[in-house]
Amino acid sequence: MKTSHYNTVLDLGDNVSLMFNALSGRFLxxxxxxxxxxxxxxxxxxxxxMLSGLKQIGAVIDDSVDEVSLVRDLIEKNDYDDSVFHLHIxxxxxxxxxxxxxxxxHKSGSLMSSSTKDSVVRLVENIVSDYPGLKxxxxxxxxxxxxxxxxxxxRPLIVSIxxxxxxxxxxxxxxxxxxGYLLNDAMLEFFNEYKSSFQITLDGHRPFHDKxxxxxxxSGSYDVILKNxxxxxxxxxxxxxRVNYTKENIGSIKDxxxxxxxxxxxxxxxxxxxxxxxxxDADSSAGxxxxxxxxxxxxxxxxxxxRCTSHYIRDLVRNSCYGDKRNYVLVNYDGYVYRCTxxxxxxxxxxxxxxxxxxxxxxxxxxxKRLAAKFSKTVCHTCRIAPLCAGGCxxxxxxxxxxxxxYGYTSDDIDAIVADRFEYLFLK
Numbered sequence: 001m002k003t004s005h006y007n008t009v010l011d012l013g014d015n016v017s018l019m020f021n022a023l024s025g026r027f028l029x030x031x032x033x034x035x036x037x038x039x040x041x042x043x044x045x046x047x048x049x050m051l052s053g054l055k056q057i058g059a060v061i062d063d064s065v066d067e068v069s070l071v072r073d074l075i076e077k078n079d080y081d082d083s084v085f086h087l088h089i090x091x092x093x094x095x096x097x098x099x100x101x102x103x104x105x106h107k108s109g110s111l112m113s114s115s116t117k118d119s120v121v122r123l124v125e126n127i128v129s130d131y132p133g134l135k136x137x138x139x140x141x142x143x144x145x146x147x148x149x150x151x152x153x154x155r156p157l158i159v160s161i162x163x164x165x166x167x168x169x170x171x172x173x174x175x176x177x178x179x180g181y182l183l184n185d186a187m188l189e190f191f192n193e194y195k196s197s198f199q200i201t202l203d204g205h206r207p208f209h210d211k212x213x214x215x216x217x218x219s220g221s222y223d224v225i226l227k228n229x230x231x232x233x234x235x236x237x238x239x240x241x242r243v244n245y246t247k248e249n250i251g252s253i254k255d256x257x258x259x260x261x262x263x264x265x266x267x268x269x270x271x272x273x274x275x276x277x278x279x280x281d282a283d284s285s286a287g288x289x290x291x292x293x294x295x296x297x298x299x300x301x302x303x304x305x306x307r308c309t310s311h312y313i314r315d316l317v318r319n320s321c322y323g324d325k326r327n328y329v330l331v332n333y334d335g336y337v338y339r340c341t342x343x344x345x346x347x348x349x350x351x352x353x354x355x356x357x358x359x360x361x362x363x364x365x366x367x368x369k370r371l372a373a374k375f376s377k378t379v380c381h382t383c384r385i386a387p388l389c390a391g392g393c394x395x396x397x398x399x400x401x402x403x404x405x406x407y408g409y410t411s412d413d414i415d416a417i418v419a420d421r422f423e424y425l426f427l428k
Contacts, residue, residue: 001042001055001060001061001062001063002042002060002061002062002063002065003039003040003041003042003059003060003061004021004023004058004059004060004061004067005067005068005381005382005383005384005386006021006022006023006058006067006384006385006386006387007019007020007021007022007037007041007059007384008020008022008037008384008385008414008415008418009030009035009036009037009039010415010418010419010422015031015032015033015034016029016030016031016032017029017030017033017034017035018030018422019035019054019057019059020418020421020422021057021058021059022384022385022386022387022388022418023058023067023070023071023074023387024057024058025318025387026056026057026058027057027422027426028053028054028056028057028059030050033045033047033050037384037411037415041054041059041060042060045060068381068382071317071375071381071386071387071390072375074317074318074387075317075320075374075375075390078317078318078319078320079320079324079325079326079371079374080325080326081325081327082131082133082134082327083133083134083135083136084134084135084136084137084138084325084327085127085131085134085136085137085138085327085328086138086140086322086325086327086328086329087120087123087124087127087137087138087139087140087328087329087330087331088140088141088142088322088328088329088330088331088341089112089120089139089140089141089142089146089154089157089330089331090112090141090142090143090144090146090330090331090332090333090345091111091112091141091143091144091146091148091149091150091153091154091333092107092110092111092112092143092144092145092146092148092149092153092333093105093106093107093110093143093144093332093333093345094106094107094108094109094110094111094143094144094145094148095143095144095145095148095179096145096148096179096181096182097145097179097181097212097213097214097221099203099212099213100212101244101278101279101280103279103342103343103344104144104344104345105344105346106144107144110144110333110334111148111149111152111153111333112149112153112333112334113333115356116331116333116334116335116354117153117156117157118356119335119354119355119356119357119358120157120331120354120358121157121160121161121164121358122356122357122358123329123331123354123358123359123360124137124160124161124164124165124358125164125358126358126359128164128165128168128170131327134168134170135170135171136170136171136172136173137161137165137170137171137172137173138172138173138175138322139157139158139161139172139173139174139175140174140175140176140177140322141154141174141175141176141177141178142177142330142341143177143178144333145178145179145182146176146177146178147176147178147182147183147187148182150182150187151186154176155190158174158194162194173196173197174194174195174196174197175196175197175198175199176196176197176198176199177198177199177341178198178199178200179200179201179213179221179225180198180200180201180225180228180229181213181221181224181225181228183228183231183232188231188232188235191232191235191237192235195235195236195237196237196238197237197238197239197240198229198232198237198238198239198240199239199240199242199274200225200228200229200239200240200241200242201241201242201243201244202222202225202226202241202242202243202244202256203243203244203249204243204244204245204246204248204249204250204252204253204256205222205249205252205253205255205256205259206220206222206223206255207252208248208249208252209221209222209225209249210222213225226259229241229271230263230267232270233263233267233268233270233271234267234270236270237270238270238271238272239270239271239272240271240272240273240274241256241260241271241272241273241274242273242274242275242276243256243273243274243275243276243297244276244277244278245275245276245277245278245290245294246277246278246281247281247290250290250293250294251293253275253293253297254296254297254300256273257297257300257301257304260273260301260304260306261304261306265305268304268305268306269305271306272306272307272308272309273298273301273306273307273308273309274308274309275294275297275298275308275309277290291416291420295420295423295424298424309424313420313421313424314385314388314389314417314421315388316388316389316390316392316393317387317388317389317390320390320393321393321394323339323340323341323342323393323394323395324371324374324393324394326367326371329360331354332345335353335354336350336352336353336354337350337351337352337353337354337360337362338350338351339351339366339367339370339394339395340394340395342395343395350363351363351366351367351370352366352367369398370394370395370397370398371394373394373397373398374390374391374392374393374394374397375390375391375397376391376397377391377397377403377404377405378403379391379403379404379405380405383405383409383414384414384418385409385414385417385418388417388421389407391405391406392406392407
């Protein structure tokens with residue numbers, strides 16, 4: 001027997017500790033035993049009953065077990081699933097807002113041409129023919145603001161692609177990442193039939209949000225967007241409200257919980273909340289206080305029956321980003337192909353191009369290079385949270401080629417990640 005690489009021990013006081021194994025995802029309480037995250041449990045644990053419990057959660061394993069290979073197998077199982085395909089479409093890179101933190105260079109007046117739209121339809125026809133085991137097709141719209149030109153681009157694509165999927169008896173899911181402001185009655189009527197999911201962002205509560213998302217006349221947008229969130233949920237469309245927080249607006253997010261709590265209960269079941277720190281603010285020195293406020297907000301919003309998550313609950317292996325999937329592609333309005341929505345859609349980040357026959361040509365083996373980069377750093381292989389982190393996503397892996405943790409995690413950081421996970425899963 002040997003001790004797992006992926007153990008973390010949290011000292012709870014009073015001679016009680018909590019053992020977590022990241023590969024199994026299981027916790028075990030230890031009473032009256034003093035061990036650390038790096039202890040050799042096989043030699044230090046004498047109690048047979050406790051040793052048996054450690055074996056059950058994977059903290060102690062057979063000598064023959066290759067845990068690094070098991071993590072790779074887990075990554076492959078989730079990222080190489082041929083039963084699902086995810087297609088992102090940018091109908092435009094134009095946007096009706098100019099948020100200060102946005103990483104994109106918006107292109108005014110840009111809109112997908114009819115010929116590119118036809119090529120997208122042929123791409124989908126090729127996909128459903130090439131993947132006989134395909135059971136689910138995820139069609140997502142990004143941008144720019146994807147509701148710009150909705151009736152010219154997104155709507156006809158949805159109708160055409162649903163017809164293709166129906167012929168092949170493939171389940172289709174529609175998703176929009178939108179600021180939510182441009183929704184109107186005609187769109188809502190369409191989404192009443194074509195049930196969809198949305199991610200819509202709020203930048204703190206009203207006074208903070210309206211500073212970021214101002215209309216041309218200087219007025220705010222918070223109330224309109226909140227009204228549209230309610231209207232979508234009332235028509236049984238799933239809405240993920242992404243709350244972008246900073247050290248400046250963090251104190252206001254509790255008021256968002258109050259605004260959502262007054263929505264009728266049957267409507268709230270279609271709303272969930274996700275908290276994400278604005279990336280330019282991520283180096284804030286107020287990290288610990290920020291973390292506590294985020295988790296407090298999650299507790300408050302959960303009380304109203306709305307599911308809440310935050311980026312503190314890491315799980316980049318079992319719930320990896322769509323951009324990590326082999327069966328994923330993003331087609332930009334101009335026909336160029338990308339593999340990530342978290343980077344600007346410029347020439348440097350292009351992965352390939354969509355041809356008129358619906359065939360994708362990848363540049364310089366871009367797809368295989370991205371997939372191979374994930375979990376390739378040796379420093380990650382025996383990290384205590386490797387089965388949760390995998391060393392970051394494919395995009396981060398190709399951008400950081402040195403053999404160092406891309407997040408710069410300390411031992412205390414890892415302990416905090418595990419503690420947050422326990423609190424989220426069990427204490428809430």
